[in-house]
Amino acid sequence: MLDLNSKNIQLQFEGFCNTPSLWNNADIFDLQQFHIKNNSTSIFEGEIPKYLRLGKRVERFVAHQLKQDITISILAENVQIQQEKITVGEIDFIIKENQTPIHLEIVYKFYLYDETTGKTEIEHFIGPNKRDSLLQKLTKLQQQQLPLLYNTNTKKLLNKLNLNSTEIVQKVLFKAQLFLPYNCKTPELKQLNSDCIKGYFISFVELSNFSKCKFYIPEKVNWLQEIQTQVHWLTFESFLPKASIYIEQKTSPLCWVKQPNGEVLKIFIVWW
Incomplete structure (x- = not known):
């Protein structure tokens, strides 16, 4: 194993x-x-x-x-x-x-x-x-x-x-x-391959729109991975202070987001 x-x-x-x-x-x-x-x-x-x-x-x-x-x-x-x-x-x-x-x-x-x-x-x-x-x-x-x-x-x-x-x-x-x-x-x-589109980005102030979702912040080397569902998902309340640390450092984290209907997304939360 x-x-x-x-x-x-x-x-x-x-x-x-x-x-x-x-x-x-x-x-x-x-x-x-x-x-x-x-x-x-x-x-x-x-x-x-x-x-x-x-x-x-x-x-x-x-x-x-x-x-x-x-x-x-x-x-x-x-x-x-x-x-x-x-x-x-x-x-x-x-x-x-x-x-x-x-x-x-x-x-x-x-x-x-x-x-x-x-x-x-x-x-x-x-x-x-x-x-x-x-x-x-x-x-x-x-x-x-x-x-x-x-x-x-x-x-x-x-x-x-x-x-x-x-x-x-x-x-x-x-x-x-x-x-x-x-x-x-x-x-x-028209020039780039649309198959490369893998997700979305939002500003930190837009996070409230995802208050019913769960979150996971992968390490940067794991940004390569497809979304893995067997991870320790965080509630919105637990996730918010962790995300704010990145934003204060002017770093945009990549997050995996699980919506209430079970669908998952890759989303960058940008500091700018």
Whole structure:
């Protein structure tokens, strides 16, 4: 029988597998999506330290999936590129798919749709705490992370792999969970994948509308999971002071909410 930590890791992996790519058909910002062929959920067999943060967990999950594909070989993974002992960046993966070398960057994000931010679909999606945005991440990928392949300090790695940067295709595996304002008309997404919509967000002052509901606050690494119903649900009265601590710290918690009719929701409670 799995211990609690191992069970949570497996549920995180399953949640990751079930998260769609943020876009499918057209490239966004000239960023080409990499699609793992065999996306069926399997048993995660790797080791993950208890305190490994969410983004690094996702990279372990991707490595596990890549290893299941006989057409793919991993040539390099999580390589820090240094200039005179100063890290200038990190290459997530260099792989070969059949005979094609690929530089692959991994992204897993949570974004909220705020129509008051920016003017375009891309600009409307921001981080739960307004400290980052989809636009910022796409720009960083395009202008910093992918160009690292052509940095002179990366040549040592490529020489070791007997590769030339000009022959390497660059792709991203960009997955995300999207959250919409509660009780608002669902926006029609034209660039992004609407299957990524996983829940809603509300302001702290709107919480009274959920006074008949029960709540659970998962750890951040468990934001990857689908909602689990066998948890210690809190009543509204018990939940409120816990939520207020997050709000006072200007942190927007992700909560699982069980409604009186038994339906469950993922909801961010935002401090702003």
